Amino acid sequence: MQEGKSYRGEFCNKAKDGSLYWVDTMIVPFVDEEGNVYQYMSINRDITRKKEALEQLRASEERYKSIIAVSNTGAWEYDLDTNRVWYSAQYFAMLGLDIPDGVWEDTEGMSWVDRLHPDDRERATKIFDKFLMEGSTKLYESFFRMLHQNGDWVWIWSRARRLHDKHGNLTNITLGTHTDISERIKAEEKIKESEQMIRKITSQVPGNTYMFQIEESGKPNILFLNRGTEEFNYTADLEEISRDAEKVLEVLHDDDKILFNEKMKEAYQSPALMSFQYRIIVNNLIRWRWMQAIPEKNKSGQVVWYGATRDITALVDYIASVEQILFDISHVMRRPVSSMLGLTTLISEGDLEHEEMLHLAHQLHPVAKEMDKFMTELNQVYEQKRQINSLNIDFSSLVDKRNSLFRPSE
Numbered sequence: 001m002q003e004g005k006s007y008r009g010e011f012c013n014k015a016k017d018g019s020l021y022w023v024d025t026m027i028v029p030f031v032d033e034e035g036n037v038y039q040y041m042s043i044n045r046d047i048t049r050k051k052e053a054l055e056q057l058r059a060s061e062e063r064y065k066s067i068i069a070v071s072n073t074g075a076w077e078y079d080l081d082t083n084r085v086w087y088s089a090q091y092f093a094m095l096g097l098d099i100p101d102g103v104w105e106d107t108e109g110m111s112w113v114d115r116l117h118p119d120d121r122e123r124a125t126k127i128f129d130k131f132l133m134e135g136s137t138k139l140y141e142s143f144f145r146m147l148h149q150n151g152d153w154v155w156i157w158s159r160a161r162r163l164h165d166k167h168g169n170l171t172n173i174t175l176g177t178h179t180d181i182s183e184r185i186k187a188e189e190k191i192k193e194s195e196q197m198i199r200k201i202t203s204q205v206p207g208n209t210y211m212f213q214i215e216e217s218g219k220p221n222i223l224f225l226n227r228g229t230e231e232f233n234y235t236a237d238l239e240e241i242s243r244d245a246e247k248v249l250e251v252l253h254d255d256d257k258i259l260f261n262e263k264m265k266e267a268y269q270s271p272a273l274m275s276f277q278y279r280i281i282v283n284n285l286i287r288w289r290w291m292q293a294i295p296e297k298n299k300s301g302q303v304v305w306y307g308a309t310r311d312i313t314a315l316v317d318y319i320a321s322v323e324q325i326l327f328d329i330s331h332v333m334r335r336p337v338s339s340m341l342g343l344t345t346l347i348s349e350g351d352l353e354h355e356e357m358l359h360l361a362h363q364l365h366p367v368a369k370e371m372d373k374f375m376t377e378l379n380q381v382y383e384q385k386r387q388i389n390s391l392n393i394d395f396s397s398l399v400d401k402r403n404s405l406f407r408p409s410e
Contacts, residue, residue: 001040004031010047022051073177080132080172094180096149117145117153135170137162155185195224202226207310208233210293212245213302218264220245223304230311232287253279253286271295271303277312288316325378333374339367
């Protein structure tokens with residue numbers, strides 16, 4: 001200023017009450033004819049609010065950077081007008097690059113597009129371009145792989161929104177984040193591998209295997225399902241059933257739909273071992289199935305059911321045939337047995353002559369032949385049923401429970 005030059009600067013002053021305030025000062029020197037400064041004029045403007053606002057902004061930026069650093073999330077900002085991008089240091093760090101915050105020029109090998117996996121490049125760029133062109137206020141979201149400095153592929157979860165100006169109008173500034181989800185993807189792949197292994201194993205068992213939850217209405221929500229090796233089964237494919245559990249119920253016999261729903265409601269209200277039988281109709285044939293499942297609470301406290309269903313038509317037919325045999329024995333043989341009882345009573349209690357004994361023996365003989373014929377036919381029928389029955393069941397342990405298979409639905 002002594003040389004006659006103006007000076008401008010910002011000063012923090014103390015007021016009479018002791019409070020601090022900021023001023024933007026312009027000092028202009030006045031020079032005489034000989035070039036000597038003889039007077040100064042100072043123009044002061046109070047910028048306290050501006051300084052406070054800048055300090056708040058700086059603090060907000062520090063908090064934002066701290067949040068980004070702690071969350072291991074990379075931030076980016078794209079200006080569609082200038083086609084320039086700002087990236088945070090964490091953005092670079094997850095790609096193995098030691099680069100500070102700043103503008104990343106799209107030089108060769110540095111563009112995010114250049115670092116995309118070849119299989120993801122076209123899809124990822126289309127999703128981002130569509131987001132920009134639509135001018136939507138919705139959240140942009142995309143998943144893709146980017147090349148790490150060490151040559152590995154890093155799975156990225158990218159999200160962003162278009163910013164608004166102070167009037168609420170949509171701007172061409174997009175603010176977004178990148179999150180490294182490689183570990184999550186690896187975990188999901190392991191789960192898929194385990195699920196595929198379980199599917200391979202359960203696909204070789206005769207029955208259907210299930211994992212499902214039950215709504216209060218009784219509707220099951222299927223979480224896992226495999227068909228098994230049975231010939232007679234539901235007709236919908238696994239993907240359809242996974243999307244809509246009602247598909248697996250379409251084959252239920254009309255008379256058993258209410259029973260099925262009531263059993264599911266009971267299981268929802270008081271989880272316990274589930275076991276019941278029902279009918280399905282496949283290829284115009286009625287087939288019996290037996291469902292059993294056990295409940296278990298997951299980490300969220302929700303009840304998940306693990307169970308299986310099995311075609312028991314052969315068992316039902318077997319029990320029905322045995323019941324028919326028992327009926328035949330009790331009804332068809334009643335007459336010849338009664339005849340034999342009457343004749344043998346006369347023989348044992350009557351004082352009969354030789355001719356009378358011979359006459360009764362002649363009458364007893366055809367009755368015995370009739371019984372022998374019936375028993376031979378009965379044995380043949382039983383043997384055929386036994387050979388047809390693929391379950392090879394020991395009927396003696398089930399005879400007391402057979403009625404449960406034929407109990408009508410209420």
